[in-house]
Amino acid sequence: MPDPQRSNRLAGETSPYLLQHAHNPVDWYPWGPEALEEARRSDRPILLSIGYSACHWCHVMAHESFEDEATAEVMNRLFVNIKVDREERPDLDRIYQTVHQLLSRRGGGWPLTVCLNPHDLVPFFTGTYFPKEPRYGMPAFVSVLHHLAAFYAEHRGDLARNGQVLREALEAMGREGDGALMPDAGLLARATQALRTSFDASHGGFGGAPKFPRTADLELLLRSDGEGVEMLRTTLDGMARGGIYDHLGGGFARYSVDERWEIPHFEKMLYDNGPLLELYARMAAQTGDPAYAVVATGTAEWVIREMQSPEGGYYAALDADSEGGEGRFYLWDRQEVQGLLSADEYLVFSLRYGLDGPPNFEGHWHLRVARSLEAVAAATGKGGDEVTRLLESARTRLRRAREQRVRPGRDDKVIAAWNGLMVRGMTVAGRLLGRADFMESADRALGFVRRTMDAGGRLMSVYRDGRARFDAYLDDHAFLLDAALEILQTRWSTDDLEWAVSLADRLLERFEDAEHGGFFFTAADHETLIQRPKPWMDESMPSGNGVAIRALIRLAGLTGESRYADAAERGLRAAHGAMARYPHAHCALMNAVREWLTPPPLVILRGGREALKQWCAKAREAAPEALVYAIPSDAVGLPSALAARMPGPGGPVAYVCRGRVCAAPTDSLGTLNEILSAC
Incomplete structure (x- = not known):
């Protein structure tokens, strides 16, 4: 057991995961200059361990090895040991998971165990969980440690050569041709067909066990043909019946260990539940089936009850374990x-x-x-x-x-990107289900992020215990921009629009690959690492590039600023090669392609606040997929394209566009209905 009287360098951190290891006998460092300089000075390899607080096998390895005095003695003598919370440093996790896939030719996971050359931070070994004693066909952790230390001491030349090859491989990733081709409807069809090929018609979802929700894939199906929607229904029905959904408390676990959705890995992550909340709410509105509304309502109420801080932000996760046992x-x-x-x-x-x-x-x-x-x-x-x-x-x-x-333990840090996903989900559910408390919850969360995590025009990624830390990543900016545009459809705020524009401008200034298109995961002035990823593919969350590009398309339509549309087009062209090779692995980008090719109707309503409520309802009834912004007559400080859309002298006026084609303004509800019915 950890000795509470003894602490290591993690004791000064805010991450619940790092604090779980603050009393280990291992001389842990957080990632930073002190650890890296000590490794170079002492010429010891770095043992990098990456995990997160809700991870079951992270807890197992901690109990077996990191709390063990004999194992800690070997680690402290042979290595400089660095512990990283992958939710605080998704940049490090993304890079070293990629390296693990390159070296091992199989997927990674957590805990991730990586051994780095201290002089260039390039790995020469990667693995995941290792047991204390040999079992599961794996060697004992201490045996691995001794072999790694000996290899580092005896193969310096090999390390340098292999490290250079690995660096070149990482630099080559993300180079996707000259950007001359634009994704088309054929690519969308290929993605949907690939999803059909792996679809489980009996239980829903894709592939066999373990089975994940894959929310970006499900969103693509929501907006596809009849067969695609049936695939979505089968999946949502299967998840709602299965044990991946908490039938007493609401909310979804991370994934199912079986193909039937029956037994979950019991951790609950905010980033799954935001998109799933939206999907169930949209299916409730689209089909009229109250069973979807029950699941959406249960999920939202769980979030408000257990995952929203008194200050407004949404917490990150609930642990899989309690009382020392999973589930x-x-x-x-x-x-x-x-x-x-x-x-x-x-x-x-x-x-x-x-x-x-x-x-x-x-x-x-x-x-x-x-x-x-x-x-x-x-x-x-x-x-x-x-x-x-x-x-x-x-x-x-x-x-x-x-x-x-x-x-179960709760990871009570607030992550900007994950809050963006939940703000969007809660906003959509509140609007479609008529729940003002859901929309108020989303408002509070967005206000918290703006107030505490975006001071001085520089967004921070993580907040806990009164401290906002770590420069924000692509996902933080993209998901919050997407959420802000969604919440503007629920209630207008020029101030929130200005903030959304600020996020978009920062995306273009600090994250865009101006030469080739698309967005890097880290900002231009971020800490220099062995790779600057430009992620196209969906992982446990939708691709930040996909969400950013779709949000920029929508912002361009709303504000009339062509530079946002231009950046979106550059990104889609840059992603074409990756999307063409693996269409079904890039569904967030496919959703952006659909937005580009067949944009939903954009409805700007100007008029008195009370009258706008009726017009909003009628517009959404006529075109459920329309983007509807109700801007009161007294709104000030609007961008010129919006300011030019004036209210009428006798009541509201509707301005309807689809892509680059706009209908004549109308002050008649009947005419508005006709316009939208024809879209």
């Missing part, structure tokens, strides 16, 4: 449930959620929908309304009982 907070024994519920409640609950069958997780039950409501009603002889009432009562009782358990 323990979420598991049930049959006798415990029987003791908490009435006989009628237990009867319908056990049938609905599978407690009448065998346990499905290490001798316990993890809840998932085992029978439809209709099947439960038929099996019990009860009416549908009574079944629904009994299930709601049972869930309430069990949720209250669960609240008395030891809760």
Whole structure:
């Protein structure tokens, strides 16, 4: 166990993950000049360990090795040891995960274990979890350490040569031709077809176990043809029935370890739940099926209840573990449930959620929908309304009982990019489901980020304990820009528009590859590392390039500033090569391509505040995909393109454009409906 009386250099950090290791016997450093200089001075290789607070196998390796005195002695004697929170330093994680894939020819993960040459920071070994003793077909961690130290001492020439080759490979990545070609509708069709090929028609999702939500892929399906929407429905239905969704508390876990969505890896990440919230809310509005609204509402209420700080920002994650075991907070024994519920409640609950069958997780039950409501009603002889009432009562009782358990750890740092994803999701859900509290939650979160993380015109990536730290990355700027444009559709604020324009300007000034197009992950004045990535592909989150390009297209339409559209076009041309090779791996960029090729109607409404509410509702009813901005008559400080769209003397006026084609302004709701119906 960690000795609370002893601390290492991580004790001064704010990251919950780093603080978990602050009392290890390992002489950990945070990444920074002190560690790098010590490694060069002592000529010891760097052992870099990257993880995050909600990571189950990070906890296992910490308990087995980093809390062990004998292992720590070897680490401290042979290496300079650096611990990194991948959520604070996604730049380092992105680079060294890429190196791991190049060296091992397989995917990475966490914990990521990397051994670096201290003189150039180029890795000569990468791995993930290593056990304390040999098992799982892997060597003991201490054995690995001894071999690495010996290799460093005995192969200096090889290190230099191999390091140069690796650097050249990293520099070559992201070079995607001359940017002469523009993605077209054929590329979109290829992406959708590739998703069809890997689609699991039985359970939804793509591929087999483990199965991830892949929200950028699902968003592409939302806006595709009928078959694509059916693929989306099958996936959302499967996830809503499965144990990846928390049927008592709301919200989704990171992924399912099986292909049926039944047993999750129990951590809950903010960045999954924001896009999933939006998808379920949009499907509820598009189909009228109340089951989607139930899931969206449960997810949003969980976020507000458990993941929003008193100051407004959204927290990052809930741990997979509690009381030393994975998922323990979420598991049930049959006798415990029987003791908490009435006989009628237990009867319908056990049938609905599978407690009448065998346990499905290490001798316990993890809840998932085992029978439809209709099947439960038929099996019990009860009416549908009574079944629904009994299930709601049972869930309430069990949720209250669960609240008395030891809760999973919460990573309470606020990450700008992840807040952008949740602000967007909460805003869309609030607008489509008629929930003012969801929209107010999004407002508070955006206000928090602006107030505490963007002082002096330089956005910071992470906030905790009163400190905003780390220069923001591409994703922070892109996701917040996207969220700000979405929230402007819910309530107009010229000040928020000006902030969105500021974010876009900073994207162009500090992140754009002005020569080749597209956006680097780090700013031009960022710390020099062994690579400056330009990420096209979707990973656990949508591609920052894809989100940035789509947001710039929308901002250009709203403000009339062609330089945003020009930057978007340069980015799409630069990404063409990567998209053509692996269309289905670039769905966020594909969503931007669709926006470029078939832009949704843009509706600018000018008039009195009360009258605009009716016009907004009518415009969205006529064209659900339209971008609708209701700008009050008394708004000041508007960009010239918006200021020129004046309100009428007798009431609201609507200005409708689609791409570069605009209809004549109208002060008639009937004419507005006709225009939008024809779009």
